[in-house]
Amino acid sequence: MSLHESAVLVLKEYGDQEELRDLYLDHLAEHPDGMWKPCRAGHITASALVIDPARSKVLLTLHRKLRMWLQMGGHCEPGDSTLAEAALREATEESGIEGLTLLPVGPVRLDRHPIPSPCNWHLDVQYAALVPEGAVEAISDESLDLRWFAYHEVAAVADESVVRLMERTLAHL
Numbered sequence: 001m002s003l004h005e006s007a008v009l010v011l012k013e014y015g016d017q018e019e020l021r022d023l024y025l026d027h028l029a030e031h032p033d034g035m036w037k038p039c040r041a042g043h044i045t046a047s048a049l050v051i052d053p054a055r056s057k058v059l060l061t062l063h064r065k066l067r068m069w070l071q072m073g074g075h076c077e078p079g080d081s082t083l084a085e086a087a088l089r090e091a092t093e094e095s096g097i098e099g100l101t102l103l104p105v106g107p108v109r110l111d112r113h114p115i116p117s118p119c120n121w122h123l124d125v126q127y128a129a130l131v132p133e134g135a136v137e138a139i140s141d142e143s144l145d146l147r148w149f150a151y152h153e154v155a156a157v158a159d160e161s162v163v164r165l166m167e168r169t170l171a172h173l
Contacts, residue, residue, distance in 0.1 A: 042121030046086035047073020062145040096138025
């Protein structure tokens with residue numbers, strides 16, 4: 001099964017945000033290349049909020065290009081067989097933490113946001129990743145900084161999308 005086909009199945013099973021979910025499904029139906037960065041109409045991305053429930057904290061990255069505190073995530077790669085795999089790969093690469101595990105609920109939420117030309121949109125499928133005990137983060141080349149934030153601090157540093165992702169994640173814990 002291709003990543004495109006797998007994404008369609010995941011989105012069809014996602015039971016929330018129906019209007020946005022349908023927009024993602026329409027995008028994939030209209031764009032066979034809709035999983036990949038070169039698709040100028042937009043492309044699916046995968047991300048994960050790295051969370052440590054034992055410490056009531058989330059790990060955010062100060063994105064090198066956007067200079068915003070965000071969850072870990074990014075573009076799907078040819079070696080990814082599922083969106084969950086892509087999200088976990090991105091979270092591991094950007095956090096430096098081995099042994100992350102995704103919440104078993106599947107995607108936590110969807111977020112569509114504009115990006116600079118030549119592409120128009122990221123259609124992000126967002127997961128949540130739990131840290132193993134004793135995890136130590138390491139900054140990647142894609143980040144200016146990594147920092148743990150208490151749940152109540154997130155709204156002061158991150159945009160509404162990250163806040164909603166954290167809220168949805170907490171609802172699933």
